[in-house]
Amino acid sequence: MPNLRLPGPTPVPPEVYQAMSKQMIDHRGVEFSELIERLTSNLQRSFQTANDLYVLSSSGTGAMEAAVVNTLSVGERVLGVTIGNFGDRFLKIASTYGASVNQLKFDEGEVADPEQIRQALKDDPQITAVLVTHNETSTGITNDLETIASIVKDEFDKLLLVDAISSLGSIKLPVDEWGLDVVVAGSQKGWMCPPGLSMISFSDRAWRAAEKSTMPKFYFSMAEAKKSLSNGQTPWTPALSIMFGLDYAVQQMLSQGDMQAVYDFHQDMAEYTRAGLKSMGIGLVAKDEKFASNTVTAAWVPEGITDEALLSSLRDNYDIIAAEGRGLLAGKVFRIGHMGYVTKEDIDDVFQALKDALPKLGFTPSEVS
Structure with missing residues (x-):
């Protein structure tokens, strides 16, 4: 799947x-x-x-x-x-x-x-x-x-x-x-x-x-x-x-009485995602991370590669479906959703795929450089 x-x-x-x-x-x-x-x-x-x-x-x-x-x-x-x-x-x-x-x-x-x-x-x-x-x-x-x-x-x-x-x-x-x-x-x-x-x-x-x-x-x-x-x-x-x-x-x-556990979960997932991308040298679109979303992370496509090449590689080679940029950011960013039914293992799979795919496309992530 x-x-x-x-x-x-x-x-x-x-x-x-x-x-x-x-x-x-x-x-x-x-x-x-x-x-x-x-x-x-x-x-x-x-x-x-x-x-x-x-x-x-x-x-x-x-x-x-x-x-x-x-x-x-x-x-x-x-x-x-x-x-x-x-x-x-x-x-x-x-x-x-x-x-x-x-x-x-x-x-x-x-x-x-x-x-x-x-x-x-x-x-x-x-x-x-x-x-x-x-x-x-x-x-x-x-x-x-x-x-x-x-x-x-x-x-x-x-x-x-x-x-x-x-x-x-x-x-x-x-x-x-x-x-x-x-x-x-x-x-x-x-x-x-x-x-x-x-x-x-x-x-x-x-x-x-x-x-x-x-x-x-x-x-x-x-x-x-x-x-x-x-x-x-x-x-x-x-x-x-x-x-x-x-x-x-x-x-x-609502089974735990209120929504706070749900909010905490999404904050944790978002921080985990942003930290992993930054550790690879991938920049966030958010200029002030204090206002970065807890449901989706938008990141800049690394210089020298296209969003189409990156997204198609993730899809065809790793079975990962990430989102393209919209509006004025079309072609410039890719987006990773981390809301709802998601685990850290799902995000780890994205990280591993990026570490493997990006060098083949012409960008070497920081962690493997």
Whole structure:
């Protein structure tokens, strides 16, 4: 079986596949009502929120779209903070639906500067909402969301929409403590499930914004989701098999009482991965390692070789599937995912493959030079 070292989809444990193998049930019946109510409650514990939470049958991008179209209006002024490819996507969704987006973009490898966010909000009082990515997988950077949220919420009282697709379930993100209005996640990341489900939490402030929102919505209507969940249902046919798997996975993640053990595990895996790459003379994209992601490490392709040569060698000769660069970093970086169902032995296999492959491609890692 290939060693899948992507930032998503991530490997799925056999036990989750077993849970997914159950026969279909009536998605308008009592058994499903018990499932969705249990899953929603456990996800609220994982999100650390008392806010409303909904499970959508969509990719994470679908939940990003839901966040935008349910809270914003055409022509509404918003601040879009981006540190990479997926931050750009969030802003593109907002502008596509007619929001007036003030983009605050940071260079690849940099974390969003809270002071620049504060200044942008001072300079443009018409801004009503802020869009930000918590963990940017294209660069391997985690924003200081706690500080950003304190500025956006406490100092300026703006609506805050957060893409936490690659962080929630792996990196600490206490939704209520930080005052986050809308937060989205995806099943194929640290939740150890196949793609196909997304999750979205909605604060009271978000619901007040939803009452005024004029953007078109149908499949992603949170009003429909709320009405259906009150009856133990979803508005549309749900991805049942993935729900079975997510229900099992979340229960296992919460089995120790809270999520701290999960966060500690991911921090340990990330530090182990970064240390191993640096020991070989491979540079990290993160300019300040304090903000390096605990779910994916982005590293520079060594000088003199191409990303295609490196990635194809890892795939064809060592059965390791790493990720290419995205956006402006395409062709310049490779990325190693270390979230969810992963062990240090999986990462050791990557290290050994790099030590063997890189000299053949023209770069001698430090440890074997």
